[in-house]
Amino acid sequence: MATRAATLEQTGTSLERRVRRWDRRLRLVQSVVWLPRGLIAGLVVALAIAAAARLRVWLLPDDVAALAVAVIGVSGLVALIAVWVRPQPVPRLARQFDRRFGLKDRVSTALELAGGSIPSVEYLTDYQLDDAMRAAAGVDVAALLPVRVRWRELVLLAALGAVLAYLLLAPNPRADELRAQQALHKALAVQTATLDAAIEDIEQDPRLTEAEKDALTQPLEEARDTLNQPGVTQPEAVAALAQAGQSLQELSNGMLPDQQQAYSEAAQALSGSSLTQPLSDALGAPDLQSAAQEAESMSDRLGETEISDAEREDLANRLDEAAGALEANNPALAEQMRRAADALRQGDMGAAQQALSEAAQTLQEQQRQLDQSPLAEQADSAQQQAAEGQQQLAQTGQNGEQAQASQGQPGGQQNGQQQSGEQASQGQEAQNGEGASQGQTGAQPQDSQGQGQSGDQQSGEPSAGEGESGEGQSQSGAENAGEGDQGAQQGAAQPGASMGEGESSALSAGQGEGGAGNDTTSGVQQDGAVQADGASGDGNGEPGEFESPYQPSTIGGQSDESVDVGGEVTDPNAVPLQEGDLASNPSGEAQLSYQDVYGDYQGAVSDAQNSPRIPLGQRDVIHDYFSALEP
Numbered sequence: 118m119a120t121r122a123a124t125l126e127q128t129g130t131s132l133e134r135r136v137r138r139w140d141r142r143l144r145l146v147q148s149v150v151w152l153p154r155g156l157i158a159g160l161v162v163a164l165a166i167a168a169a170a171r172l173r174v175w176l177l178p179d180d181v182a183a184l185a186v187a188v189i190g191v192s193g194l195v196a197l198i199a200v201w202v203r204p205q206p207v208p209r210l211a212r213q214f215d216r217r218f219g220l221k222d223r224v225s226t227a228l229e230l231a232g233g234s235i236p237s238v239e240y241l242t243d244y245q246l247d248d249a250m251r252a253a254a255g256v257d258v259a260a261l262l263p264v265r266v267r268w269r270e271l272v273l274l275a276a277l278g279a280v281l282a283y284l285l286l287a288p289n290p291r292a293d294e295l296r297a298q299q300a301l302h303k304a305l306a307v308q309t310a311t312l313d314a315a316i317e318d319i320e321q322d323p324r325l326t327e328a329e330k331d332a333l334t335q336p337l338e339e340a341r342d343t344l345n346q347p348g349v350t351q352p353e354a355v356a357a358l359a360q361a362g363q364s365l366q367e368l369s370n371g372m373l374p375d376q377q378q379a380y381s382e383a384a385q386a387l388s389g390s391s392l393t394q395p396l397s398d399a400l401g402a403p404d405l406q407s408a409a410q411e412a413e414s415m416s417d418r419l420g421e422t423e424i425s426d427a428e429r430e431d432l433a434n435r436l437d438e439a440a441g442a443l444e445a446n447n448p449a450l451a452e453q454m455r456r457a458a459d460a461l462r463q464g465d466m467g468a469a470q471q472a473l474s475e476a477a478q479t480l481q482e483q484q485r486q487l488d489q490s491p492l493a494e495q496a497d498s499a500q501q502q503a504a505e506g507q508q509q510l511a512q513t514g515q516n517g518e519q520a521q522a523s524q525g526q527p528g529g530q531q532n533g534q535q536q537s538g539e540q541a542s543q544g545q546e547a548q549n550g551e552g553a554s555q556g557q558t559g560a561q562p563q564d565s566q567g568q569g570q571s572g573d574q575q576s577g578e579p580s581a582g583e584g585e586s587g588e589g590q591s592q593s594g595a596e597n598a599g600e601g602d603q604g605a606q607q608g609a610a611q612p613g614a615s616m617g618e619g620e621s622s623a624l625s626a627g628q629g630e631g632g633a634g635n636d637t638t639s640g641v642q643q644d645g646a647v648q649a650d651g652a653s654g655d656g657n658g659e660p661g662e663f664e665s666p667y668q669p670s671t672i673g674g675q676s677d678e679s680v681d682v683g684g685e686v687t688d689p690n691a692v693p694l695q696e697g698d699l700a701s702n703p704s705g706e707a708q709l710s711y712q713d714v715y716g717d718y719q720g721a722v723s724d725a726q727n728s729p730r731i732p733l734g735q736r737d738v739i740h741d742y743f744s745a746l747e748p
Contacts, residue, residue, distance in 0.1 A: 125233075128231050128250065135224075135253050136210050136211050137210075139214050139256075145264065149266060155196025156192060160274065160281060167281060176295070178285055211224045212225045226245065304509060308358070309344050312337050312344070316341070320334065332368060332374065332492075336360065336361040336364035344357060359503075362503035365496050365500035369493055369500060371486075372403065381400075384439075387400065387439050392428075395411040396415055405487065406481065413473070416469075416474050430461075432458075436457050437458045439454055440452070450476055456468070460472060
């Protein structure tokens with residue numbers, strides 16, 4: 118019995134091994150079929166991802182490629198797992214192979230007999246087991262389970278792979294936009310952290326009062342809240358930092374808003390008189406250092422000028438009113454102004470002069486203290502951080518655009534190209550004594566149409582060709598005439614305004630000599646011109662929709678429109694002539710190609726647009742104009 122049991126067990130084990138070999142062969146055949154199908158399914162999903170990335174801002178090409186490889190790999194792996202990992206008991210496999218190979222249940226029955234599941238006569242059992250072994254050994258597995266390649270599916274797999282490769286390798290129009298968004302988000306995160314650090318530094322400064330802390334942190338918190346808003350755009354973020362910087366700059370003189378308001382009221386009381394107007398302007402700034410100088414000058418003028426009783430009474434009243442405005446915030450200065458007013462009413466000019474001189478000394482000492490105050494120190498530091506953050510945000514994503522813009526640009530003329538006021542500092546300086554600085558870069562071609570108004574117009578002297586409607590003439594709405602400190606002004610020149618004869622032109626940024634300019638946020642619209650605030654108006658002072666006056670795509674081409682730039686002399690005796698040794702240009706072509714200066718132009722435009730001196734409501738209009746100049 119023991120020998121028979123061992124024989125049955127050996128026969129059963131042999132049949133089980135053979136059935137498992139058949140199962141492995143079957144799974145191999147199924148793998149050849151289902152692996153390509155799994156890869157095809159993964160390719161379909163990857164193609165959908167790649168197509169979506171080209172239709173909307175979603176993923177970069179590298180990210181799409183990585184995701185596609187992952188999806189295809191997972192899909193193929195799932196197909197193989199489904200084929201190889203499914204557990205199958207041997208009896209079930211034996212019945213499947215009996216049907217597949219036509220064994221007429223020999224193997225499955227033999228396994229049951231060997232396992233004792235079916236009772237049988239001994240000699241019949243031996244006979245059946247022997248027959249099953251011979252039938253199993255005679256099965257040609259390679260012929261009955263051939264490895265067949267489905268060529269149509271492989272062709273489809275190759276076609277889908279080619280389409281996916283094209284989508285991954287072809288330039289993606291959304292990639293640059295996505296990169297810009299990612300760079301912007303990163304820059305916003307950096308600037309938000311910087312603002313948080315600045316706010317914390319201000320709040321932990323024990324030298325500051327609560328009112329000073331509130332005044333300093335309020336613009337920073339407003340800018341931070343704007344930067345944290347979902348979907349905030351780059352212009353909005355830059356404008357928020359510019360607004361914060363402007364608010365902090367107003368605190369850099371060491372005065373809180375209520376203190377500045379007191380000086381403004383005092384300046385209003387002193388305005389309207391030739392004797393007090395310079396002091397009024399200085400107090401209205403407020404600039405105590407300049408006010409000290411003007412108070413001293415006023416003291417000197419009182420000793421040098423004979424004034425009537427009515428003028429003394431008017432001056433005394435003005436000083437009294439200014440003293441009343443300053444009583445709460447600057448009692449010392451108010452007391453000295455009252456003393457000067459009382460002396461004027463009594464006719465004691467010497468005492469009035471002495472009181473004004475003491476007021477000048479008080480103002481000078483107070484300005485020194487304000488400059489060294491913690492409020493001014495923190496305001497300067499925070500304003501500098503806001504300005505740096507504004508610059509970094511403005512330059513986010515610009516390097517790649519400038520590199521692309523500098524390639525493939527045609528040389529030749531710049532027809533009507535308006536150069537930014539910032540570019541004036543790169544190639545041109547104001548002429549001493551003449552003020553003839555023009556609103557264009559020194560790198561602009563000689564035959565370029567679009568010169569800015571001459572600085573001579575500031576003094577009322579018409580420049581050559583004035584009164585002609587030249588193409589692309591420059592009129593700055595960001596600075597007042599005669600105020601062109603190159604380091605303080607950042608306004609962008611605004612094009613399209615025709616300048617009539619004798620009309621004074623506002624300087625572009627960086628022109629002339631003088632102090633910091635004041636923003637001009639309103640202006641009179643001329644025929645087809647751009648208003649001084651930078652927007653085409655509807656006649657009611659409201660900015661209208663931007664309309665581009667140029668077609669940059671025609672750069673280097675021919676124009677059917679004739680432009681009279683003046684200069685033709687019909688009467689030799691009408692104007693003075695002077696011969697000069699001019700450089701010859703026999704070829705008649707521009708000496709500087711357009712693409713050589715375009716990069717500088719675009720960089721200067723970006724800096725000018727992001728200047729805190731440009732009104733926030735007009736930045737989009739200015740941005741649209743310069744964007745229209747791009748080829």
